Amino acid sequence: DAGVIQSPRHEVTEMGQEVTLRCKPISGHNSLFWYRQTMMRGLELLIYFNNNVPIDDSGMPEDRFSAKMPNASFSTLKIQPSEPRDSAVYFCASSFAKHYEQYFGPGTRLTVT
Amino acid sequence: AQKVTQAQTEISVVEKEDVTLDCVYETRDTTYYLFWYKQPPSGELVFLIRRNSFDEQNEISGRYSWNFQKSTSSFNFTITASQVVDSAVYFCALSEVYGGATNKLIFGTGTLLAVQP
Numbered sequence: 001d002a003g004v005i006q007s008p009r010h011e012v013t014e015m016g017q018e019v020t021l022r023c024k025p026i027s028g029h030n031s032l033f034w035y036r037q038t039m040m041r042g043l044e045l046l047i048y049f050n051n052n053v054p055i056d057d058s059g060m061p062e063d064r065f066s067a068k069m070p071n072a073s074f075s076t077l078k079i080q081p082s083e084p085r086d087s088a089v090y091f092c093a094s095s096f097a098k099h100y101e102q103y104f105g106p107g108t109r110l111t112v113t
Numbered sequence: 114a115q116k117v118t119q120a121q122t123e124i125s126v127v128e129k130e131d132v133t134l135d136c137v138y139e140t141r142d143t144t145y146y147l148f149w150y151k152q153p154p155s156g157e158l159v160f161l162i163r164r165n166s167f168d169e170q171n172e173i174s175g176r177y178s179w180n181f182q183k184s185t186s187s188f189n190f191t192i193t194a195s196q197v198v199d200s201a202v203y204f205c206a207l208s209e210v211y212g213g214a215t216n217k218l219i220f221g222t223g224t225l226l227a228v229q230p
Contacts, residue, residue, distance in 0.1 A: 033218075043204070043220045056217065091158065101148060102218060104158035 002026070004105035006092050012111045018080040021108045024073055025094030033102060034067055034077050035091040043091075049075065082112045115140045117207050119221035126195050127229050134190045134224045136205030142166075146208040147181065147188045148218065153201040164188065195228045202226070 005024040013019055025032045033048040047057040049069045057067070064083070069075040079086055089109050093102040116139040126132045138147065149161040162172065164181055172179045176193045192199055202223040209217070 042222050045217055048217065089156065093158075101160045101163045103160060104150075106157050109156075 004092055004094055004103055006090075006105035006108050008108060009106060010109045010111075012113065013082055014113055015083055016081045017112075018078065019082045019086075019110060019112075021077040021090050021092075021110070023075045023077070023092030023105060025075070025092070026103055027073070029094035029096050029103075030072070031095045031097070031102075032069060032075050033093040033095075034075070035093065035104075036088045037091060037107075038088045046077070079110075082110075084112045086110060087112050115142075115207055115209055115219050117205050117219050117221035119203075119205055119224050121224045122222075123225045123227070125227045125229065128197060129194050131191060131193050132195050132226065132228075134192075134203050134205075134226065136188045136190065136221060138186050138188065138205070138207045140186075140207060140209055142209045144209075148206040148208070149179065149188075149190050150204045150206065150220075151201045152204065152223070158204070161190075192226075195226075197228050197230050200226060200228045 004026055007022045011019060030051050031048060034046040036044045036046055044059055046059045047067045048055055052069045052072055064081060065079055067077045077090060087110055089107045091104050091107045093104045095102045118137045121135055124132060145166045147164045151159045151161055162179055169181050169183060178191045180189045188205060202225050204223045205221045206218045
C-alpha cells in the first residue's frame with residue numbers, strides 16, 4: 001500500500017514567492033496533519049483536518065500560511081509570500097481515526113533565499 | 114498543560130550495548146495515548162508503537178521494548194543489543210482525549226541516538 005505522498009520533495013524559492021506544498025494521505029484515513037520541523041523549534045503542528053474539515057489551525061504561524069483539503073485524497077499548504085524564516089521541512093501525516101497512530105510522508109524540504 | 118520531556122538530548126553507545134531512552138509526560142487527562150517515532154538520518158518519521166493509558170503492560174517487539182509506568186508518568190524505550198542501523202532521533206509523543214474531538218500529538222524534543230560500530 002502506498003504511504004503518505006508529498007510533493008515536491010525539495011523546493012528552493014526566493015523570498016516573496018508563493019509556495020504550494022501538496023499531500024496525498026493514505027486511502028481510508030480521515031485525519032490529516034501538517035507539521036513543520038526546524039532545529040530551533042522541533043516538530044510543530046500547523047493544522048489538522050478531520051473528514052476534510054479544518055479542526056485546529058492554531059499552529060499556523062501567520063496569515064501568510066493557508067491550508068486546504070478539497071477532498072479526502074488531497075491537501076495543500078500554501079505560503080504567500082514566503083520568507084527566509086519559513087525554511088524548514090514540512091511533513092504531512094494521516095491517521096485512520098482519532099488517537100490512532102499518524103503515518104508521515106517523506107517531507108518537503110523548503111529553502112527560501 | 115500537556116507536555117512531553119525527553120531529557121536526554123544525545124546518547125552514544127557502542128554496538129551491542131543496551132540503551133534506554135527516557136520519556137516523561139504531563140497531562141490533565143485520565144485517558145490518553147503515548148507514541149514513539151523514529152527519525153533516521155534519511156529524515157522520514159517512522160511510527161514504532163502506540164499505547165493507551167489503560168494498558169500498563171510492557172511490550173516487547175524484537176530488540177525493542179517499552180516500559181509504561183503511570184505512577185511516574187514515564188514511557189521509556191529500550192533497545193537491546195543496539196545496532197548501527199538504530200542510529201536515529203527518537204521522539205516520544207502524547208495524544209490527549211480532550212473534548213472528544215482533538216487528535217493532536219504533542220512531541221518531545223527527541224533523543225539523538227548514535228550507535229558506534
